Amino acid sequence: MTKILIMALSLIMAACSTRATAKPDNNDETNVDKTPSRLIALSFDDGPNDITTPKVLDILEEFNVPGSFFVIGQNINESTAKQMTRAISLGCEIQNHSLTHVQMSKLTKEQTAEEIRRTDELIEQYTGTRPWLFRPPYIDHNSLMHETISHTFICGVGCEDWVPSVSAQARYDALISTVKDGDIILLHDFIGNDNTVEALRMLIPELKRQGFTFVTVSELFKAKGVTPSAHSGKLYSNVLQ
Template structure:
């Protein structure tokens, strides 16, 4: 078995070799400042599940007034997989994008990797054929709201509309209602978690964030993923929301490195 020092050295050599090939083919891009994403905030505290209603006592009198529907129990976002081997999940946010998403699909097909795409409803509405193609290739499609708002600053009614419209659209396009939801920017709130549960979804976060949304350069995206990944990691990348050429070049570089090291990819159900 390779020592930690040998493993790190091997990763760097493979990554540099991959980046050299990408630079020769024009896939490397200079780092730029800024971006159109946001770093995730800390997850909220664990909500207290509501108590189950007591069963009404038997009576010969009038039937008791039915209790109102109880909200589903909340769950905290999933930030990593329960895995003791090299099983990881790749997730992509903010698509579908007519330029970048097909390129990501080509890379995933090339390496036989199944991923989870967190789609924005208004983007999916403009690209229904691309939504169907993502599903046709066996990837998991999930809910990332309709307009990508900060869910901490909108009403419960707005949150419910954002999530319900997106789930309805994706369900109609693919024949399968989304089972996972991710808050834009990772900005969860108790209300958004409750609505997520009410609509039959579970919240998913991430444990590896190379901040590719800020376009820091292909080399830095690659280095951050390889340095942070481990058994059970959920990796965050973006296929929409701006120029994702650096992300695409990084995927082409680090995915074969991880596969060579024995990592396997899954899309949580």
């Protein structure tokens, strides 16, 4: 009787200790912080080009994270298109940032429609994907644009990374102190913007360490179950706003 009791007890203890050791292992794998709800998207404006866009892509590839590239139609040619197709092969997406990077609130309805249509066509011609997101140049927008353009308007959380005197460290500091779940980070891959390339090298591993998972802006909307309606007049910096 006592023997049976001891056997039963030791079996229970063995089961408990298995659970006790299994649990930390499991937690280690998922890294405690990595709650799947903490999602974030990196986005880049003003490409594509053959100098700085590939540097950004190298970093995204190195850390195995995607990005969303809001490209200027007039920057697309046979050569720079290769950056877009490489981006797509890395799990990135290409979206619309106008044809000529003009202040679009000063355009007519026809000119506005043309800025979007021609850029969409160029992106589709080279990548086979059709943009559904639009970032207005200079975040300059008005009701005519919202009425004319069917794309969802995107802004983002920035760090003045278009200002040459803002150092890589300052860019990193500005972002790391503010970003939260659902944010769209707004950066630029225009030619020579190496401080942003450097800031990314610090930012991506630190956000990963904090438990953020990187997705494209499209994936961010989908993962959060947000379906933006066209012509809503909204400008998203966080998909949950």
